[in-house]
Amino acid sequence: MLEFMQQLINGFSLGSIYAVLALGLAMVYSTLGILNFAYGELITIVGYTMYFATQAGAPFLLAAGLGITFAAIASLLMQLALFRPLRGASFVTLLFASFALSQALQGVFRQAISPRARGIAVPEIFSTFVTIGDIRIGFLTIATLIIALTSMGILAVFMRYSRSGLQMRAAAIDLTTTRLMGVRANRVILGAFAISGILAGIAGVLWMARTTQVTPTSGFTPILIAFIAVVLGGLGSIPGAVIGGYIFGVLEVFLQAYLPIGLVPFQFAMALIAVSVLLYLRPEGLMGKRIEEKV
Amino acid sequence: MPTCPGLPFTGSRTVIPSENTEKSMETHNIEERGLAPLLNIAHLTIHYGMVTALDQVSLTVDRGEIVVVLGPNGAGKSTLMGAIAGVHKPSAGEISLDAMPIPYGVPERVLRMGVALIPEGRSIFGALTVEENLRLGGSRVSRSDVSDGIEKAFTRFPVLAERRNQSAGTLSGGEQQQLAIARALMSSPAVVLYDEPSLGLAPKIVTQIFELITELRDEGVTTVLVEQNVHLALEIADYAYVLASGHVISHGYASELASIDLARLYMGNEVAE
Numbered sequence: 001m002l003e004f005m006q007q008l009i010n011g012f013s014l015g016s017i018y019a020v021l022a023l024g025l026a027m028v029y030s031t032l033g034i035l036n037f038a039y040g041e042l043i044t045i046v047g048y049t050m051y052f053a054t055q056a057g058a059p060f061l062l063a064a065g066l067g068i069t070f071a072a073i074a075s076l077l078m079q080l081a082l083f084r085p086l087r088g089a090s091f092v093t094l095l096f097a098s099f100a101l102s103q104a105l106q107g108v109f110r111q112a113i114s115p116r117a118r119g120i121a122v123p124e125i126f127s128t129f130v131t132i133g134d135i136r137i138g139f140l141t142i143a144t145l146i147i148a149l150t151s152m153g154i155l156a157v158f159m160r161y162s163r164s165g166l167q168m169r170a171a172a173i174d175l176t177t178t179r180l181m182g183v184r185a186n187r188v189i190l191g192a193f194a195i196s197g198i199l200a201g202i203a204g205v206l207w208m209a210r211t212t213q214v215t216p217t218s219g220f221t222p223i224l225i226a227f228i229a230v231v232l233g234g235l236g237s238i239p240g241a242v243i244g245g246y247i248f249g250v251l252e253v254f255l256q257a258y259l260p261i262g263l264v265p266f267q268f269a270m271a272l273i274a275v276s277v278l279l280y281l282r283p284e285g286l287m288g289k290r291i292e293e294k295v
Numbered sequence: 296m297p298t299c300p301g302l303p304f305t306g307s308r309t310v311i312p313s314e315n316t317e318k319s320m321e322t323h324n325i326e327e328r329g330l331a332p333l334l335n336i337a338h339l340t341i342h343y344g345m346v347t348a349l350d351q352v353s354l355t356v357d358r359g360e361i362v363v364v365l366g367p368n369g370a371g372k373s374t375l376m377g378a379i380a381g382v383h384k385p386s387a388g389e390i391s392l393d394a395m396p397i398p399y400g401v402p403e404r405v406l407r408m409g410v411a412l413i414p415e416g417r418s419i420f421g422a423l424t425v426e427e428n429l430r431l432g433g434s435r436v437s438r439s440d441v442s443d444g445i446e447k448a449f450t451r452f453p454v455l456a457e458r459r460n461q462s463a464g465t466l467s468g469g470e471q472q473q474l475a476i477a478r479a480l481m482s483s484p485a486v487v488l489y490d491e492p493s494l495g496l497a498p499k500i501v502t503q504i505f506e507l508i509t510e511l512r513d514e515g516v517t518t519v520l521v522e523q524n525v526h527l528a529l530e531i532a533d534y535a536y537v538l539a540s541g542h543v544i545s546h547g548y549a550s551e552l553a554s555i556d557l558a559r560l561y562m563g564n565e566v567a568e
Binding site: 163 | 406
């Protein structure tokens with residue numbers, strides 16, 4: 001029971017990174033219908049920013065702040081330089097354009113920095129443990145949970161109560177009608193990319209604090225997981241992306257902990273099989289729209 | 296060009312079939328209906344791929360008027376409304392408001408110029424609350440004007456005040472239409488475009504909505520109304536245009552058009568096609 005509790009907390013901690021990741025991908029998808037596969041490279045950008053900043057002697061928190069800032073700027077640039085000129089293009093066109101951007105950025109990282117992994121120095125406190133009653137939990141596990149939950153809470157309040165948040169929610173339901181209300185499409189879309197970039201930045205910092213290294217292809221696993229979580233939760237549903245992230249995180253940790261040793265190498269494959277089964281049972285995802293939200 | 300052979304009103308002073316050139320139609324309008332129309336649509340043509348949705352449509356709306364656009368399904372009425380609101384891109388022709396050309400493809404700028412569209416089917420955000428729908432309508436005005444606008448909306452539509460925190464999807468059809476109108480008024484538009492406001496509503500509710508449209512006109516809101524309900528529409532309209540297969544096949548003062556069997560007019564056009 002004790003171990004179960006411990007694993008559950010670990011699962012929720014990993015799941016909250018996945019939730020933040022998925023949330024960033026879902027923000028852009030729900031507003032524009034773009035599945036931005038170059039989103040993973042934002043995580044890589046966070047990694048390299050933190051690597052260079054800590055190398056230059058910056059404290060970890062400053063490096064993390066810079067990482068988030070650069071991810072947000074890169075996200076805005078993606079919209080301005082790539083997606084805006086392609087406005088009106090089909091879903092598949094945009095998807096392939098984002099693949100191309102993803103590959104191009106990986107090439108740049110490889111050529112300009114190095115194909116090899118770079119280590120990111122993390123504070124020693126990250127590897128310490130906290131004991132609550134009989135449960136021993138890693139400091140990083142708890143810090144991750146708190147940071148992710150706080151970030152999502154702030155976003156929820158912003159989306160719920162601010163004027164821009166309302167406009168973004170409306171744009172996600174029906175962009176044309178939102179524009180008929182006088183809302184500037186370009187502003188709402190940039191807002192969505194900015195939030196997407198900040199979330200990628202926060203998830204990236206949490207990710208790098210765990211993996212402690214960055215390579216040119218560091219973004220692949222995060223984008224894959226974000227994509228799985230978004231589809232699992234229901235494409236286009238913001239709360240669905242969060243729930244999908246948590247489910248996949250808990251699933252991963254539990255498979256790791258409870259699979260027989262011989263099957264552990266198949267952990268990721270088994271997680272995907274579980275997702276496939278869930279999607280077979282609910283093709284529209286857990287929170288997918290069965291009824292049209294617009295009346 | 297469709298021809299309208301043997302229409303009963305051919306040659307009438309105010310109801311002009313489309314055989315007359317566009318130029319003479321404009322001249323007619325200017326002479327008969329004031330010098331500078333608020334909304335002027337000249338030779339508007341819109342294509343959807345290979346299909347011509349509107350063909351050389353010219354139409355004027357004077358300040359403070361209710362102009363109704365009638366016509367059978369697929370005549371291009373909604374396309375016309377969408378074009379005025381800046382949603383559809385014309386392939387030829389021009390739309391201007393108060394002599395300023397209306398830009399295409401940026402509906403948010405058209406709203407800022409003072410034109411609000413209430414789309415067919417109302418386009419209420421069902422997942423958002425009544426108040427949030429109203430707030431969205433006030434996206435272009437200052438925050439204090441939004442509060443004032445909401446107060447005004449609640450005075451005019453008490454039922455919306457009762458349901459301000461309810462999601463708009465739970466409202467009845469008539470309440471949703473009230474919300475759509477209240478939302479459009481949030482930006483204090485000079486021109487309101489109604490696309491089939493009676494759609495799916497009970498007759499009693501339709502009468503109320505039409506009374507409301509008249510009331511708003513009396514307060515100075517210039518109105519363009521697309522309607523299937525010909526008799527009700529002509530009752531409140533000042534001027535009417537009849538659209539069929541993308542052409543203006545007839546237009547005239549509502550009182551004069553009211554005496555004509557419009558169903559036959561539509562049919563006549565279909566036969567001619």
